[in-house]
Amino acid sequence: MINKENFENYLSSIIQQDYIVEKSMNYSLLAKSKRLRPLLLLNLLKDFNVDETIGYPFGSSLEMVHTYSLIHDDLPAFDNDDYRRGKLTNHKAFDEQTAILAGDALLTYSFENLANSFYSDSLKVKLIKLLANYSGKDGMIKGQSLDKEFEGKQVSIDDLLQMDNLKTGKLITVALIGACYIANKEEYLNLFEQVGKKLGIAFQIQDDILDVTADVKQLGKSTSDKDNNKSTYVSLLSLNKAKDLVTTLLTEINDLLSDEKNHFDNTKELIAKLANRTW
């Protein structure tokens, strides 16, 4: 299984520190993180027998989009969180204006970084379409909008599933679909759409479970859902049923990946590791 050390070094070399917005971008981008999305991409590339460093430009653009979404989501107008990735949120360490600009700059640079990469023009265009579509108004942003709409309301499990598929699942799916494009394995697009959706939901339920079983220090971020009066899988299902649902989803993912000629050993190992995460 590919681990994240070399990718971390690559990521830390991309953005200079010449002025405050660049410092603010790196403050959040380089904070301690699981790097779930880049690691899914790199491990799936390895399973496709592609040198994983080919995935670095797309992996870093994907992590920039994820990081911008965290910075904006932590703002006072959103969840108003104080801690993220083990340290003060961006707007607390800098200020609101700088945090908004750093998010905007990370989003913009994610596309510039891809456009400047060594990929062919045709692959660049495919990856830009994918990243923009899944993170934009029809994907992640729609999920963030639903999150706000649901705040303080009685919502159903189906509502939560729809929201989390957009808010979390879409960007996880980008990692897997992106690997299919980069490895030129488009026959797997449909399979990894399904895997990404299930994994995104499993990951979000785990977050809800950790919100009630772990503490801020362990998680490295504020646990604001209860304060913000948000429904969670735990509040709707009970803790044990939420845990069961995670197990079911991970088994389904394993089954999906086992039907294929390709054994996807690295991807499976990464997902198994995620199943036992405590942060």
Place this chain on the structure above:
Amino acid sequence: MINKENFENYLSSIIQQDYIVEKSMNYSLLAKSKRLRPLLLLNLLKDFNVDETIGYPFGSSLEMVHTYSLIHDDLPAFDNDDYRRGKLTNHKAFDEQTAILAGDALLTYSFENLANSFYSDSLKVKLIKLLANYSGKDGMIKGQSLDKEFEGKQVSIDDLLQMDNLKTGKLITVALIGACYIANKEEYLNLFEQVGKKLGIAFQIQDDILDVTADVKQLGKSTSDKDNNKSTYVSLLSLNKAKDLVTTLLTEINDLLSDEKNHFDNTKELIAKLANRTW
């Protein structure tokens, strides 16, 4: 000279109104506007003997980036403005969270829109690099950061020129450079870098002049610079000297455009019209 009616119709057909973020995107994107950047693009294309409708996808992406920057710049954490483009600012008409998401979504969709256009992959990549680089951390966003840094400080004319070249000049230059790429007239890149820079500054000085000579109703936006304790060309130079500087810059632009075999008649006519604007 190309006017904006057909482009307005095109622009209004791009984004659906299926949920609140899309409504908020269109609220600001389709508000009354000079459409300066798209019009520069379309008129320069006409001067290059290219059907101007070829410029619509890039012109709309450019207008989306400009609009996102206005939405975020009006937020309470920035200029805290109440009026823009003749109506309430986005966060006043909706709320802060929706305004931040609508800005993020316009920025993201500007790249998706370009990636989905009829341009060749090679042209798409060139235009995405241009748009991202000139609007991002090394361009417009750097100008917005300087704007904040200069607030309440005694700054020099050179400081203002540097800031406005980044904050306003860069995106105006994108329109002109983009036309050179689309028309495959890259021998003019250097000329239009110079024109864009001068035009951006002239436009910004005009804004400062209108801030003290026009009223909110005429401008369609709040005149917050004095309230926010910002230095302007008028406060540093006097009203008459600021007016003289606009005239000098526009003459220099005309001279630059007159040295060439191509007469750039449509572009010159548009710029002459801008010289006498009252809003």
